[in-house]
Amino acid sequence: MIKRSKPMSERVYIFDTTLRDGEQSPGASMNTAEKMRLAGQLEKLGVDVLEAGFPAASEGDFDAVSQIAQKLKITEVAGLARASKEDIDRAWGAVQHAVKPRIHTFIATSDIHLKYKLNMTRDEVVKNAVEAVKYAKSFTENVEFSAEDGSRSDRDFLCRVFEAAIEAGATVVNLPDTVGYAIPSEFGELVKYVMDHTPNIHKAILSIHCHNDLGLATANTLTAINAGARQAEVTINGIGERAGNTSLEEVVMALHTRPNYLPMETNIRTEAIYPSSRLVSMITGILVQPNKAIVGANAFAHEAGIHQDGVLKNPMTYEIMKPETVGLNRNKLVLGKHSGRHALRSRLKDMGYDLSDEELSVVFTKFKELADKKKHVVDEDLEVIVTEGILRTSDIFQLEYQHVTSGTTVFPMASIKLSVNGRSVQGAGYGNGPIDASFNTIAKLTGTEAELLRFSVSAITGGTDALGEVTVRLKENGLIALGKGADPDIITASAKAYVNGLNRLEYLKAHPVQASQFM
Ligand SMILES: CC(=O)SCCNC(=O)CCNC(=O)[C@H](O)C(C)(C)COP(=O)(O)OP(=O)(O)OC[C@H]1O[C@@H](n2cnc3c(N)ncnc32)[C@H](O)[C@@H]1OP(=O)(O)O
Ligand SMILES: CC(C)C(=O)C(=O)O
Ligand SMILES: [Mg+2]
Numbered sequence: 024m025i026k027r028s029k030p031m032s033e034r035v036y037i038f039d040t041t042l043r044d045g046e047q048s049p050g051a052s053m054n055t056a057e058k059m060r061l062a063g064q065l066e067k068l069g070v071d072v073l074e075a076g077f078p079a080a081s082e083g084d085f086d087a088v089s090q091i092a093q094k095l096k097i098t099e100v101a102g103l104a105r106a107s108k109e110d111i112d113r114a115w116g117a118v119q120h121a122v123k124p125r126i127h128t129f130i131a132t133s134d135i136h137l138k139y140k141l142n143m144t145r146d147e148v149v150k151n152a153v154e155a156v157k158y159a160k161s162f163t164e165n166v167e168f169s170a171e172d173g174s175r176s177d178r179d180f181l182c183r184v185f186e187a188a189i190e191a192g193a194t195v196v197n198l199p200d201t202v203g204y205a206i207p208s209e210f211g212e213l214v215k216y217v218m219d220h221t222p223n224i225h226k227a228i229l230s231i232h233c234h235n236d237l238g239l240a241t242a243n244t245l246t247a248i249n250a251g252a253r254q255a256e257v258t259i260n261g262i263g264e265r266a267g268n269t270s271l272e273e274v275v276m277a278l279h280t281r282p283n284y285l286p287m288e289t290n291i292r293t294e295a296i297y298p299s300s301r302l303v304s305m306i307t308g309i310l311v312q313p314n315k316a317i318v319g320a321n322a323f324a325h326e327a328g329i330h331q332d333g334v335l336k337n338p339m340t341y342e343i344m345k346p347e348t349v350g351l352n353r354n355k356l357v358l359g360k361h362s363g364r365h366a367l368r369s370r371l372k373d374m375g376y377d378l379s380d381e382e383l384s385v386v387f388t389k390f391k392e393l394a395d396k397k398k399h400v401v402d403e404d405l406e407v408i409v410t411e412g413i414l415r416t417s418d419i420f421q422l423e424y425q426h427v428t429s430g431t432t433v434f435p436m437a438s439i440k441l442s443v444n445g446r447s448v449q450g451a452g453y454g455n456g457p458i459d460a461s462f463n464t465i466a467k468l469t470g471t472e473a474e475l476l477r478f479s480v481s482a483i484t485g486g487t488d489a490l491g492e493v494t495v496r497l498k499e500n501g502l503i504a505l506g507k508g509a510d511p512d513i514i515t516a517s518a519k520a521y522v523n524g525l526n527r528l529e530y531l532k533a534h535p536v537q538a539s540q541f542m
Contacts, residue, residue: 035278035287036254037271038230039070041303042091043077043103044268045258051307055087062091064302065098065259068295070271072099072125072254078117079110085117092121101125101167106155115162126159128152129169129197132176132184145180152184153191160192169197169232174205174213182220189223195254196227200243203236203266211246218251230254233269235261240269241316245277248287259303260311260318272296272317272349280344297350317349324355328363331356335365358405360394367405374402376409403494407507418526419444420469425518427457437461441468441522458517465518471525473499480513493520497528504528 042058042065045051053061058075065073073095075088092100100121104110106128118124130141130152137143143151152168159166168188173181185196198217200210214231218224231247231254233240244255261270275291300318304311313320323346325331333340334356356366364387371378371386378386389408394400424440437460440449448468454460462475477496491513495506506524510516 033287034253035248035289036071036228036230037069037275037289037291038072038074038101038232038254038256039065039068039258039271040074040232040256040268041065041258041262041271042087043074044232044256044264045262045303045307046076047264048262048267048307048309051262051309053087053306055083055090057306058087059090059094061302061306062095062098064295064299066095067292068299069290069292070098071290072101074101074103074127074256075118077103079104079113085113088114088117089120092118092124096122099123099125099165101127104128104155104159106130106151108158111155111159111162115159119162123165124163125165125167126163127167127169127197128155128159129171130155131171131201132181133172134177135175136172149184149187153187156188156191156193164192164194166193167195167197167230168193169199169230171199172201173198174200174210175202178213178216179220182217185217185221185227186223189221189227194227195230196221196224197230197232197254197256198247198252199232199256200234200240201232203234203240205233205239205243206237207239207242207246210243211250214247214250214252228253230256232256234264235266235268238266240267241273241277244269244274245285248274248278249285259299260309260315262303262307262309270316272300276317276344276349279348293348294350317344321357323351324357325366326357326359327361328366331366332363335369358390358394358400359398360391362390362394362400370402371405371409374405376405378409403505403507406505418522419529420522420526422465422518422522423447424449425461425515427461427514429457429460435460437464439464439468439518441465443469457514461514461518462521465521465525469525471499471528473497473525473528476503478517480516491516493517495520495524497521497524499528500532502528502531504531 046053062073075091076084078085078088088102100118102114102118104114104126111126111128114126130148132148137148156166156168170181170184188196229252231244231252233243255274257271257274258268259271261267275289278285278287278289279293297318300311311319325334325341330341358370367387367390368383386408390400393404421442423442426438429435434453435457436451436453438451440447450464450468452460452464452467454463475495476498479494481492492509493516497504504524504527506520506527508516508519508523510519
């Protein structure tokens with residue numbers, strides 16, 4: 024591996040707005056307790072500034088911002104406010120007890136917003152912005168000013184507003200791509216233009232705040248950082264208004280992974296990224312798409328045999344980051360129809376099966392047959408294949424016949440014929456339903472005392488003609504065995520699974536060494 028020499032790096036401040044812009048995702052509203060919990064996690068993650076909410080929006084938001092401000096020990100806490108005294112009063116009221124309070128005030132600068140939304144002239148916007156910053160400044164040194172819809176604003180007017188805001192005391196000026204309209208090269212040029220044409224820009228930090236309407240939020244943020252921006256406004260999992268905001272994890276890991284091209288550092292503890300992502304998803308109820316960069320379920324998963332073989336030999340063949348770096352324990356080899364022998368052997372070894380080459384060949388053939396029918400082959404499938412194909416001899420019990428009656432007007436009943444050690448036995452029994460009736464009858468015929476720990480049904484293929492697959496987990500005298508059965512009729516599949524589980528228990532009773540692998 025080529026060792027990278029890390030160039031001198033500069034600091035990029037991470038401003039997290041999961042609790043404010045993130046909460047603007049439809050359906051993502053959080054209560055105060057949830058916001059507090061998330062704020063604690065974001066502090067652990069190491070964000071520099073946490074925008075806790077929009078205190079003028081509601082009593083609840085005010086309360087949450089105020090409690091977060093009092094709770095956090097090291098993180099700056101910001102409250103958003105329109106360019107109005109009332110909003111700024113509320114923002115200050117909520118953040119004032121923070122160790123480092125920040126008032127974040129904003130007004131739109133694009134002509135379309137001026138004309139249709141604000142009904143203001145450019146001069147009025149400048150005046151409003153200056154008054155708002157000055158008023159905020161009367162409470163705290165730490166004032167951020169945002170030019171909403173900055174990326175669609177006239178460049179020279181944008182520079183004029185920033186110059187006036189900095190003159191009025193803003194310590195951070197933020198250039199948002201509010202509607203996710205910018206293209207990376209264009210946004211980079213705009214940032215450079217602002218840096219070159221705002222005379223007092225060196226007195227403030229230039230921030231960017233991108234939305235993801237064209238899927239370009241991370242690219243725009245990185246280009247802007249390259250062009251001189253030093254604060255990135257982001258959210259966990261990229262949640263936010265409409266298509267969301269720039270995702271924290273993508274920006275941080277891009278800077279972390281590509282220091283030669285992006286020689287910038289953040290204060291983020293990357294190992295806290297994944298737990299933070301899980302918490303945001305759990306609290307907001309917004310699921311993370313499986314193929315989401317960094318935190319998606321598949322971000323470190325490998326399904327193709329050639330990739331799996333490579334990853335087993337050296338993870339860097341197909342992984343540009345270590346999963347541990349973002350707080351994941353390990354990469355995941357997903358076993359499916361594209362998997363090869365190396366991945367299968369490795370998974371079996373993790374499960375405690377050290378097979379010879381011949382045994383592996385037998386299991387591999389059965390595994391591929393199953394993988395053709397099923398998307399993912401999971402550990403329980405492998406257990407069945409190994410025990411069926413390698414460990415087990417002939418079955419003691421065989422299902423020869425099953426007939427059930429059930430419906431809304433009859434008592435569920437099952438008639439069963441089994442072969443027990445080659446001898447036919449039959450009987451009938453009742454139950455709460457046809458499956459319960461079948462299990463009761465089979466238990467009576469076999470004399471088993473096994474306890475049913477788990478029963479699950481899934482469809483191997485799609486549609487109403489799907490092959491139903493039933494899995495049972497049985498326990499007897501401390502031994503646990505899985506049973507599987509597949510059939511288009513799930514009642515038959517259930518009986519097959521139960522009989523299969525009983526056979527496995529019998530096998531384990533007779534082979535205590537193998538039994539230890541199931542504990
Ligand atoms: C790009 C962004 O993410 S901006 C933040 C967006 N977030 C939110 O809006 C969530 C919180 N918002 C709210 O709870 C409400 O909108 C409130 C409480 C702030 C205001 O509610 P209302 O007083 O009923 O006003 P409403 O939301 O309908 O309209 C917004 C008003 O603010 C004005 N306004 C919008 N932005 C600004 C600004 N930055 N500075 C001053 N005034 C502004 C609008 O022109 C409009 O004024 P009008 O009533 O004179 O036409
Ligand atoms: C309030 C500002 C920063 C905003 O969220 C936006 O412009 O998208
Ligand atoms: Mg926004």
